Amino acid sequence: MSSRHGVKRDRDDSPPSSRSSRARTSMSEEPEDTKVTVRQVAEHYSNRSNQTREEREASPIIHLKKLNNWIKSVLIHLYANRGDAVLDLGCGKGGDLIKWDKASISYYVGVDVAEGSIEDARNRYNGDTDHAQNRKAFSFPARLVCADCFEVPLDEALKDLPSFDVCSCQFALHYSWSTEERARQTLHNVTTMLLPGGMFIGTMPDANVIVRKLRDADGLEFGNSVYKIEFGDLYSEKKFMSPPFGIQYNFHLEDAVDCPEWLVPFSKFVALAEEYGLELVMKQNFHEFVNQYIQKTEFGELMRKLGALGDGTEGNNISDDEWEAAYIYLAFVFRSFAQNFSNPVLFAAVTVVFFILAG
Numbered sequence: 001m002s003s004r005h006g007v008k009r010d011r012d013d014s015p016p017s018s019r020s021s022r023a024r025t026s027m028s029e030e031p032e033d034t035k036v037t038v039r040q041v042a043e044h045y046s047n048r049s050n051q052t053r054e055e056r057e058a059s060p061i062i063h064l065k066k067l068n069n070w071i072k073s074v075l076i077h078l079y080a081n082r083g084d085a086v087l088d089l090g091c092g093k094g095g096d097l098i099k100w101d102k103a104s105i106s107y108y109v110g111v112d113v114a115e116g117s118i119e120d121a122r123n124r125y126n127g128d129t130d131h132a133q134n135r136k137a138f139s140f141p142a143r144l145v146c147a148d149c150f151e152v153p154l155d156e157a158l159k160d161l162p163s164f165d166v167c168s169c170q171f172a173l174h175y176s177w178s179t180e181e182r183a184r185q186t187l188h189n190v191t192t193m194l195l196p197g198g199m200f201i202g203t204m205p206d207a208n209v210i211v212r213k214l215r216d217a218d219g220l221e222f223g224n225s226v227y228k229i230e231f232g233d234l235y236s237e238k239k240f241m242s243p244p245f246g247i248q249y250n251f252h253l254e255d256a257v258d259c260p261e262w263l264v265p266f267s268k269f270v271a272l273a274e275e276y277g278l279e280l281v282m283k284q285n286f287h288e289f290v291n292q293y294i295q296k297t298e299f300g301e302l303m304r305k306l307g308a309l310g311d312g313t314e315g316n317n318i319s320d321d322e323w324e325a326a327y328i329y330l331a332f333v334f335r336s337f338a339q340n341f342s343n344p345v346l347f348a349a350v351t352v353v354f355f356i357l358a359g
């Protein structure tokens, strides 16, 4: 693991016990409605208690949850290397810790706005949960931070840390798209925390699919027995004008989510990411992703082991409604091409000069 912006720093050799810390969370410069929704989202996730194995297996979306885990495992397998340092934005209750352990990473930092989730992640890391009792200790040191990672400048809040090889943001990036400032702060955070050549991997709702489904629906809501998406009257014409930020809907996923979220128009996301030195490597809707990677022997085997699609017996298959809900999501991967992105204006100027000199 090397240092950020070429400044050599000592490796953080803290012992492999989690150090829960609180970064600056003041949102004093943000509009009141943003503060309210951030708090609402944080409280929603904080209040979700850890489920027992039996409760998880009884969930109406158990196959969808397993499918999501399979997709995250495949992404990690494809884009993380042994010894990588990993920054996990919106890490939740640490549900991906085991996946990162299997990838033999060297260091992990998880950030989440929900204090309860950070506490759960710390307990999971320390082996203090029911289902972690017999598990061996994690092989990497971890730091768990409670902060709004779409508002706080992480390069300042975590300036004692070296740079990261991988930044992961799983099922959380859509919470950053409420305003242009937050979307930009998020991309600034990703790019300044990543090493040049570092990977930014994630999953989030697929705005194209959501808009298509909205336009096909009779009213302003659509869904099935496991999910519901509801737009407000502001969108009664089903048209989305610029700027492409702050397009809010309410998302309900049975036994998982009930929160305001924001559309992330993918082409705008790619254009903005490029401004911050991140180039698109791949984007796939979950259906396409599953159809491609299930063909690969090792991932097919993992899918069977997890039982995400079911085992073919009556009542133990992914339901049509869960499979339709999976279609709401996409996976993305970007690579950082920035040398030093702490100042995007400077970077843009250097890029222009480079192209002029290159003729």
Ligand SMILES: C[S@@+](CC[C@H](N)C(=O)[O-])C[C@H]1O[C@@H](n2cnc3c(N)ncnc32)[C@H](O)[C@@H]1O
Residues within 6 Å of the ligand: 038, 041, 042, 045, 046, 089, 090, 091, 092, 093, 095, 096, 111, 112, 113, 114, 117, 147, 148, 149, 150, 151, 169, 170, 171, 172, 175
């Ligand atoms: C659907 S959960 C996903 C959790 C985890 N990444 C996973 O894949 O299991 C979304 C997470 O994003 C977090 N989140 C939402 N807004 C956030 C923000 N502004 N800053 C940090 N975390 C945020 C929530 O608290 C929640 O833990």
